[in-house]
Amino acid sequence: MWVEIYERGERMFANLGTGQCQWEAPIGEPIKQANLSQWWELFDHSTGRFYYYNAFKMTTVWHRPLDADIIPLARFQQRQRRARQDSQISNSKSTTSANNDATSTASNNTSTRQLLNASSAGHSMSSREDLIEEMNEEEAENEDVILENTIALSACTTPRRTPGVGAESSPESSPVKTLNNSRLITREKSKSVATPTKSPADKKIKRSLSAASAKIPKSNFGEACSGAFLLNRGFMKKPMLVSELLTFQKKQLKRPLTNGSSKILMKEFGESFRLVNSYLENEKMCDLVSLISFGWNHSEIANEIYPSIIKQSRHNPNDRSLQVALELTAICLYFFAPSNKNVQNLIKEWLNLHERDHKPFYQSCLSRLKKVVEKGNRRGLIDPGEPEILLAKRHIYQKSMFGTTLEDILATQNEQFPELEIPWIQRELTSVIIRLGGLSTEGIFRLPGEIDRVNALRVDVEDYHVRNADDPHVACSLLKLWLREMGKPIFPEELTEEILNTSENKEESLEIISKLSDLTKTCLTHLIRFLQVFAKEKVSQKTRMDSANLAMVMAPNLFRPMSDDPRLLLDNSRKEINFLRNLIEGMDTSSASEYDSCFTVEKV
Structure with missing residues (x-):
């Protein structure tokens, strides 16, 4: 009896009596058609029990499904198992010596006759108890179930399953194993029948698949990061390559790309993929806001978003999709990092492929990836809004006030404020702190501002206004953040050791300031006069903030750590505080008196 079997959309035909398996439909033979209610009855040697597998639903259960079309493949398994073992024995005999060729041929013929005899004898057995007894007599070298073609002689083991619906996805189940160097079923035609005539629809499908496979060559892209992905394709297929998985597709995903197991990933992976696909096609802000919110709130969704972006940019027929994908990656990296190191490495590998043709995106993505991995995701309780997302997008193409050098900041602001010798942000924030009552606010500089309001004020500052500032603590937090994220610290790393060595002597501390650049010295003088x-x-x-307390909270923002050793960090921290306190108490800042109107010095 011939039955039609589908596994992940691929059709084959198996003869339950002879164990023959082939791709083409046998001519002139009755065939039992596959359907959604088709369940395979298989045998598990590890437990000695039958189980049932639905290839369409990819579901495995112990109990016999009701009102189902049961295909008894357990005997078929056993015959394939015997055929493989007999063939392996015959092959090993044939390679021992050239003088034993005749003996090996006879052995092969004997094995074939034994297989056919066993097949016909087994076919006469009717009870499930006899089949269980027959299977238990086999030597259990491999505890998993094997379903393979006699000609291909390729092995495929089935997982140990937990009873109940959806047993394949149970945490106790083992992954399906396949051989990497062989197909489970070889496309060999049955020698007993002629080649069937293919319908025009079959020919059209074959031509389209051939054209697609010829257009997208296989590559080793992402293979070093394969541990992050679900690459197994089904019960009887070998795993796909990462480059195959991460290739553009129009259809929605049926399962996550990554191998995370959280409930939120299983629930929302489809929506995150839809948002990525939609943004790459239409670039709608609503899709971008939703996508950023997804990744920022859920780390496993973040790990899913980046491979989705890469997938939909590779071999995408839309030429603009790659540029949009790079831009989207840079925006996402502004807010959240992939927690999986394999995904981080995949992003780097993908970016390296486009370094020459898309250098601005390459540089922006790499710098943001490094920063967000080291310092963590964007902080706050409120999801990133449209203004902040637009700011992240804008700074791909132009420099921000944060994370850049003093020279770059002055060059950027020169058109609007050519008269300023210090950064506009430094002058404005120091003025706002005093205007909002910072001089009478207990714990000023020590108590942090609300982080979401700090983020909002940062967006305003990037547009050169502080109209919405209403809390001195928020302005102080943003000032410290700006100083901390400078491209080069106020006190250069090459002078740090020399500076720290002068921390115990006030005169030496004041003298070493002369070694700073003119621009750095001007900015430092303004800052020290403000702290004074x-x-x-x-x-x-x-x-409640004297010079010692001010130095304690401000010093970490002006120096870069010189070591990861906790003891050395503690010792250096003490020296940094002493040095800054010497400057606050003894530095001549009269050259910054032009800003006294901002500080309201005379009113103090």
Whole structure:
């Protein structure tokens, strides 16, 4: 009896009596057609029980499904198992010596006759108990079920399953194993029948598949990162390559790309893929906001988003899709990092492929990836909004006030504020802190501002206005963030050791300032004069922040750590505080007096 079997959309025909398996439909033979209610009855040697597998639903259960079309493939398994073992024995005999060729041929013929005899004898057995007894007599070298073609002699083991619906996806189940160097079923025609005539629809499908496979060559892209992905394609197929998995497709995903197991991933992977696909096609802001929110709130969705972007950009017929994908990756990296290191390495590998043709995106993505991996995701309780996302997009093409050098900031602001010798952001934030009552606010500089309001003020500052500032703590937090994220710190790393060595002597501390560049010295003078206002006795009585406390909270923003050793960091921290305190208490800042109107020094 011939039956039609489907596994992941690929059709084959098996003869339950002879064990023959082939791709083409046998001519002149009755065939039992496959359908959605078709279940395979198989045998598990590890438990000695039958189980049932639905290839359409990819579901495995122990109990016999009701009102189902049961295909008894257990005997078919056993015959294939015997055929493989007999063939392996015959092949090993044939390679021992050239003088034993005749003996090996006879052995092969004997094995074939034994297989046919066993097949016909087994066919006469009717009870399931006899079949169980027959199978238990086999030597259990491999505890998993084997379903393979006699000609191909390729092995495929089935997982140990947990009873119940959906047993294949149970945490106790083992992954399906396949051989990498052979197909499970070889496309060999049955020698007993002629080649059937193919319908025009079959020919059309074959031509389209051939054209697609010829257009997209196989590559080793992403193979070093394969541990992050679900590459197994089904019960009787070998795993796909990462380059095959990460290739553009129009249809929605049926399962996640990555191998995460969280409930949120299984629930939302389809929606995140849809948002990626939609944005690459239409570039709608609503899709971008939703996608950023997904990745920022859920780390496993973040790990899914980046491979989805890469997948939909590779071999995409839309020429613009690659540029949009690179831009989208840079925007995402502004807010959240992939927690999986394999995904991080995949992003780097993908970016390296486009370094020459898309260098601005390459540089922006790499710098943001490094920063977000080191410092973590964008902080806050409120999801990123449209203004912040637009800012992240804008700074792909132009420099931000944050994370850049003093020279770059002055060059950027020169058109609007050519008269300023210091960064506009430094002058404005220091003025806002005093205007909002910072001189009488207890814990100023020490207490942090609300992080979401800091993020909002940062967006305003990038547009050169602070109209919405209403809390001195928020302005102080943003000032410290700007100083901390400078491309080059106020105190250069090459002078740090020399600076720290002068921390115990006030005169030496003041003298070493002359080694700073003119621009750095100007900015430092302005900052120290600003801190000196808060160090005055009548101000510190209200704020509880004297020169020592001010130096303690501001020093980490002006220096870069020189070591990862905790003991050395602690010792250097003490020296940094002493050095900054020497400057606050003894540095001559009269050259910055032009900004006294901002500091309201005379009113203090």
